[in-house]
Amino acid sequence: MKLRFQFLFFLLFSLNLFSQELLPFVENFTKSNYNGDNQVWSLTQGGDNAMYFANNHYFFRYNGVKWERYALPNKTVIRSVFAYQEKIYCGSYNEFGYWIRENGVMRYYSISKDKDFFKDSSKNEEIWKIFEINGAIYFQSFNEIFIYNEKSIKRVAVPFLISYCFVIDSKIYVASVNKGIYLFNGKDFTYIEKWGVIANNVVHSIDKNSDEIFIFTQKNGVFVEKNEVLQAWNHPINDALKSEVIITAKFYQKDKLIIGTASKGVYIIQIDSGEYININRNNRLYNNSVLSIAVDKENDIWLGLDNGISHIEINSPFRIFSDNTGELGTVYSIASTPKGYLLGSNHGVFTYENKALNIIPNSQGQVWNVAAIDGTFVIGHNDGTFLYDFKSYRKVNSLTGGWQLKKDNYQDRYIQSNYIGLAFFDDKNDLSKHKRLNTVYRPIKDFVQTGQNEIIASDSYRGLFKINYDDNLELKSYLNLTQKNSIKNDFGVKIFKYKNDVLYYINSEWYYLDSVTDVLKKYDLFNQNFRNINEVIPIDDSSFAIIKEGLFYIINQSKDKFSWKLIPKKYYEGKIINQETKIFKFNNQYLINLDDGFLQFESSKNDFTNQKVEIEAYLKGKILTNEARIPNNQSLNLHFVSEYFGNKKSTLFYKLNNQDIIPLPDGKLILNNLASGKNRIEVYFTNGFEFIKTDEFTFTVLKPWYLSFWMVLLYFTLVGGILFLYYRWNKIRYQEKIKLKEEELKHHREIMELEMEAENKLKLQDYEKHILEMQVQSKASEVAGKSLSIAKQSEMIESIQRILEEEKNINTVKTKIKKAIKSNAINQREWENFEKNLIQSHEEFVQKLTNTYPELTSKDIKLSIYLRMNLSSKEIAPLMNISYRGVELHRYRLRKKIQLNPDESLSKFMLNL
Template identity: 50%
Template structure:
C-alpha cells in the first residue's frame, strides 16, 4: 500500500513539473564570455557590411559571424544608441554623439560634437535614440532633439519629458511621458488628437501594420489606432503584456509581431491565427529582460538582453523542441500526432498535446521506437510493444525491447527487432496475431527482407546474419555472414534499404550481398560518395540522412546523383544519440530525435545560391591585404565572412595552391602555420550539394627567412669578402713566415752539418780509440792465451815430475831431475794474477749477464763458465782451477744442474748463447 502511494505521489509530482513546452525557433545565445563586453545591449543594427553592431554600455560591439570586436569612445562614456547610415555607424552617449567608420579592419570614431557648444551642462543630456527623418540624422535625449544635416547641428528643446520618437507614415511622432503623443512639424510640435488614452502612459514603441497604428506602452499593454479611433488591443496576449512590462516591439515578416518585455522574455505572435510563442529563460533565453530588437537581411531576429545577445532564427525551416527540466530525458524516437507529438524516451512514453507535456501512465522505462502505420503508432518499449490510437495507449505484446519496426519489401507484413529475436506482424487489422521466428534468441536491432523466407538481421552488438526459415516460421539456417566473409570488425552493423537494394554499413564501409558468390562485396557507388559514415536513416526511396564525420547531411537522390545538403552542427551539436538516429516524416517536415528533445527540419530540394563571401586575413594581429607578404614561421589567420548568420549560412571549403583537396572551413576561420617561403593562393569554394564552386581567393607570399633577406645577403657578401681578404692576408703572412723559416732552416741545416761533421770527427776519434782498445783487448787475449800455455806448461812440468818420481829411484838424482824440471817450467806468480785479471776484463759483460740470470752461481762456478766459454777442455781447466780432472768433471755436472740443462744439451754451446 505504501509503495502504491509513493507511486501515485511520483506521478503527481511529474505532472506538476511538466510545464508547457512548445516547438520554438532555434535560438543562438551569446554571453559576455563570447563578446567580452558589458551587461545591457541597448541597441542592435546590421551594417552595410553585413556585420551586426550592438550598443553595449561602454562598448560598441561588432560581430561578423566569425569574430567579435569591441571599441570604446574616446571619453569612455556609455553608448545608448546606434544607427546605420551608409558606411557610417552613428552612436549616441552622454553629451556626445558622432559616427564610426571601418578602415583596415578596425573601427574609427569621429565626434560631431567635439569642440562645439551643443549641450547645456545643466540638462545632463544622454542620447537614447538615433533615427533618420527627411534626410537628416536625429539624436534624441529625454529633454531635447538634436538635428544634424551633415554640417550643422540644431537643437530643439522640448517643454516636457519624452520617452522616444518614432517615424510613422513619414511623420515624426513624439511620445511624452505624461502628455500623450505629439507630432514634429516645420512650425514646431503639435499634439495628436484622439489619443488621450495614452496620456500618463509611457509609450515604448509605435508601429504601423496593415493600416493600423499600434501603441506599445510600458505597463498598460497595447493600444490600436484604426479608423481614427484609439482602442485597447483585443488580443488574449494583451493581459499578459501588462504584467510583463513592454520594452520594445516590432512587426516582422510573415505577419508576425515580436514584443520584448522586461521580465517575461519575448513573445512572437502570429497574427494569421492568433497563436504565440513565449521565448524566455525557462526554455532558450539566457534572461527575461529584452532591451532591444534588431533584424538582419535574412529577417532573423537579434535580441539585446540585459545580459547577453540572442539570435532567433524566426524564418528558419528548423525548429526545436527543448526540455530544460530533464523530466523528458533523451528522446529515442518522435512522431507527430494530431495537435502535438508522441515521444519515446529513456524515461517512458510522453505526449505533447495543446502545449502540455505529459507522461502516459504505466509507460515508465526505456522506450525505443515509434512507427506510424495508417492511423496507428507502434511503440517499442523495454517491457513490450504498445499501440497508440485515437489518444489511447494499449499493450500489444509482452516481448521485451522493440528496437525497430521495418516493412517487408515482398508483402505488407512488418518485421520487429527485439531483445530476443524477430516478430512478424502479418495483419495490421488484427495486431494481436503475431508470429515469432523460431530458433532465434539473439538481441536483433536492425532487419530487412527482400526475399521470401529470408531475413537479414544485425545483432545489437556485432555480426550480420542471413536467416532462412520455412512457412511455419521455423529457422532452417542462421548464416553469420560477416564471420564467414572474414570481416573482423563487425560491431554495430547497420542495415540500409535503398531502391529495393539492401546495403550493409560495416565499420564505415558499404557492402552488398552477391547471391551468386554468397559473399559480401564493397559497394562502389556508396563508398565513393559516403565515406566515414557512422549512421544512416532512410526516409523514402529518394531521401535519407547520414551522419558523416560527425556531421548530419540530408541526401536528395535525383536519378543517379546525390544532392548533399548539410545540416548545420549548431542545431544538434553534442545532442545526437549515437547509434539511435531516427527520422519521422511529418508532412513536409522531418522530426529528428535528440538528447533532450527533437528538431523539426523542412528540407527544400533546391540548388543553393552561390554565396558572396569576403576575406579578411591577419598576420600577428595586423590586416594583410591581398598579394601581400608575411614573415616566415608566422601564423596567418583568414576570416571567411559570408554575412549570413542563420540556416542559409553556406558550407564553405578551401584549397591551397590548387591542390584538389577540399578542406572544410570551420567557424569561418582558416589558420595557416609553418608555411615554407614562396607564393600561396587560398581558394574558397561553396558546395551546392552537387559540386564545389569557386567564390573568391586570397593570394599572399611568405617571405624568405631573415637570413635570406637582401641586407643579409649584402652582409654575407661583405663577410665573405672579409673572410677572403683575411685568408689572403693570412696566406701572405704564412708565405713570409715560410721564407723566414726556410732561411732559419738553411741556417740550422748549416749548423747541423757542422755539428754532424764535428760529431763524425768525434766519432772517428772514438772509433779510433775503440780500435786501440780492441787492439789492447786482443793483446790481452794473446797474453791470456800465453798464460794459458804457461799454465799448460806447468801442468806438463808437474806431469813430468810425476813421471820422474815414478821412474827414478835414486834420491839424489831424483832431486836433481825435479829441481831441473821445476826450474825449466816455473811459473811467475805475478803472471798468474795478471792472467786472471785480464780474463775477468775480457768477459766482464758475460759475467754480469750470467750473474743476473743465475744469481745462485758461486765465483768458482762463474770462473768455470768463463773457461768453458773459451772452449777449454777439462784437462786444460783442471790446473787452472787447481783441481783434478775428475774434480772439473764433477764441477761441470753440478753446474749443469744449477743452469737447469738437460743431459743432451751442450754446456759450452749454452754459455756461448748467454
C-alpha cells in the same frame, strides 16, 4: 482510486506547466562571450552587414565571427546606435558622434565636442535614440532633439519630457511621458488630439502595419488606429500584454510583430492568423527583459537584453523542440499523429500536441521504437511490446527491446527485431500472438528481407548474418557473412536499403552481397562518394542522410550525381545521439531525434543561397590587406565573414595552397608554422553538388630574419670574407710552406751534399782502407814469400852447416849438400799455394784487370800483382823464377798489352787501377 486520479492530474498539470514549443533557433550571447556589460540599450545593422551594439560603457561590433569592443574617449555610457550609410551614429551622456571603420578598426568622431550643447539645464542629457529623415540625423534625449545634416547642428528644446521619437511615413511622432503624442516638423510640436485616449500612458513604440498604426504602451497593452479611430487592439494576446511591461515593439514583416517585455521575454505574433510564440528564459532566451529590437537583412530578429544579446532565426525553416526540464530525456523514435507527434525516449512515451508535452501514464522506461499500424502505435519498450491507441496504453507481449517493426514484403504479417532475435506477427490486430525463429537467440538491431524466407540481420554489437528459414519459421541456415568473408572488424554494421539495392557499411567500406556465392563485394559508387563516414541514416527510397566529420548532410541523387544538403551544425551541435540518430519524414517535414528533443525542418525550404564571404586576416590584432607580407613564425588569424547571420549563412570550407578542402564550421582559422613564400587561402560553400569559391586571400610569409635578403647578403659577405681570408691565409700558408719547402730542400740538399761528401769520404776512406788492406795483404804476401824464402834458406844453411860438421869426405859432403839444397828448395805445391793466396788477396784487382784487359796471361797478372805490391824487378825475379832481365822484358811486354804511355809508371798505374 481518487488519490491515484489526483496524482495523475498533478503529474499532467506539472508537465503542462513546463511544456515546450517548436521554436526557431535562438543564439544567445552573454557578456562572457563579448566581454562587456549587462544591458544592451540599442542595436543596429551597418551597411557592412555587421551588427553594432550600445552596451553601457562599450560599443560593440559583431560580424558573425569576431566581437570587437570599443569605448568612447570620455568613457561615458552609450545609450543608442544607428547605422546610416557607412557611419554608425552613437549617442551617449552629453555626447554624440559617429564611428567609421578604418583599416579594420572602428574610429570615433565626435559631433558635439566643443559645441557647448550640454550645459546649464542640459548638462545631464543622454541621447537615447537616433533616427534619420531625408538625410538628416536626429539625436534625441529626454528633453532635446539635435538635428545634424553634415554641415550644421540644430538644437531643439522640447517643452515636455520625451519617452521616445518614432518615424512613420517620414513623419516624426514624439511620445511624451503621460502627455500624449505629438508630431514634430523640425521646428514645432503639434499635439495629436485623436490619440488622446492614451494621453496618460508611457508609449514605448509606434509602428505601422499595412494601413494600421500600432501604439505600444508601457502597461496598458496595444492600441491600433484604423480609419482615424484609435482603440485597444482586438487580439487575445492584448489582455496578457496589459499585465506585462512592454519595453519595445517592431514589425519585421507584413503581419509579423515582435513585442519585447520587461519580464516575459519576447512575443512573436502572426497578425492575420493570431498565432504567436513566447520565447523567454524557460525555453530559449538567456534573459527575460528585452530592451531593444533590431531586424537584419534576412528579416531575423536581434534582441538587446538586460543581460546579453539574442539572435532569433525567425525566418529559418528549422524549428527546435527542446525540453529544458529534463522530463523528456533522450528521444529515440518519433511518430506522427493527427494532432502532433508521439515521442519515444529513455524516459517513456510522450505526446506532443497543441504545444504541450505529456507523458503517457505507465510508459516510463527505455523506448526504442514507435511504429504506426492503422492508427495504432506499437511501442518497442525495454519491458516488452506495448500498444497505444490514444485511449489506452497496454502491454501486448513480453518481447523486450523492440528495435524495429517492419511489414513483411512477402506475406501479410509484421516482423520485429528485439533483444532475443526476430519475432513474426501474423495478425496485426493481435500482437500477443507471435512466432520466433528457433535457435536464433541474439540481439538483432537491424534487418532487411532479401528474399522470401531470407533475412540479412546485424547484431547490436558486431556481425552480419544471413538467415534462411522455411514456411513454418524453422531455421534452415544461419551464416555469419563477415566471418565467411574474413572481415575482422565488423563492429556496428549498418544495413542500408537504397532504391532497389541492399548495401552494408562495414569498417568504413560499402558492400553488396552476391546472393549465390555469399561473397560481400565492394560497392564502387558508394565507396567513391561516402567512405569514412560516421553514420548513415535511411530516410526513404530516394534519400538518406550521413554524418561525416561532425557535419550532417541530406543526400539526394540526381542522375549520376549526389546532392549533399548540409544542415548547419549550430542546430544540432552536441545533441546528436551516436549510432541512434534517425530521420523521420512526415509529409514535407524532416524530424531528427536529439538528446533533449528533436529538430524539425522543411526539406523544400532548405535551399542553398549564394552568399558573399570576405576573408579578414589579423596579425597580432591588426587587419591585413590582400597580398600582405607577414613575418615568419607568426600566427595568422583568419575570419571568414558571411553577409548573413541566420539560415542563409552556409557552412564554409577552405583550402590552403591547393590542398584538400576542409570544413570550417565556426568561421575561424588559425594558421601556424607557415612555410615561407606565397600562400593562398580560398573559401567555398557548397550548393550540394559542387564547391563554389566565394573569396580568396593571398599573403606572403617572409623568410626568417636570418634568411632575409640583407641577412643573406650579409651571409654571402661573411662567407665571402671568410673564404677570402681563408684563401689569403692559405696563400700565405702556401707561400710559407713553399719557403719552408725551399728551406727544407736547401737543408736537404745541404744534408745530401754533406751526406754525399761524408759518403764519398767514407768511400774514399773505405777505398783507401781497401788500398791499405790490399797493400797490407800485398806486404803480408810479400813478407810471407820472403819469410818462406828466408825460412827455406835458413833450413838449407842449417842443413849445409850440419853436413859440413858431420861429414869429412868431400864427395860425400858435395853429394849431401846438393841433396840438402834440393830438399830445402820451395816445392811446386808450395808455390802454387803461395800464388793462389796472392791472387785471392788481390781478387778485386785481378777481376777488374782481367775485365779491362782480357788478353792478359796468368804471368801478366802475377807481374801486375807484384807491381801493385810495389816490388822492384830485382825482387820480382826470384818470385817469378826468372832473371832480372827477364822481369824487365816482361814489364815491357805488359806495357804494350795495356797500351801504357812510356811516360807513365807501370807500378803507379797498377796501384790506381
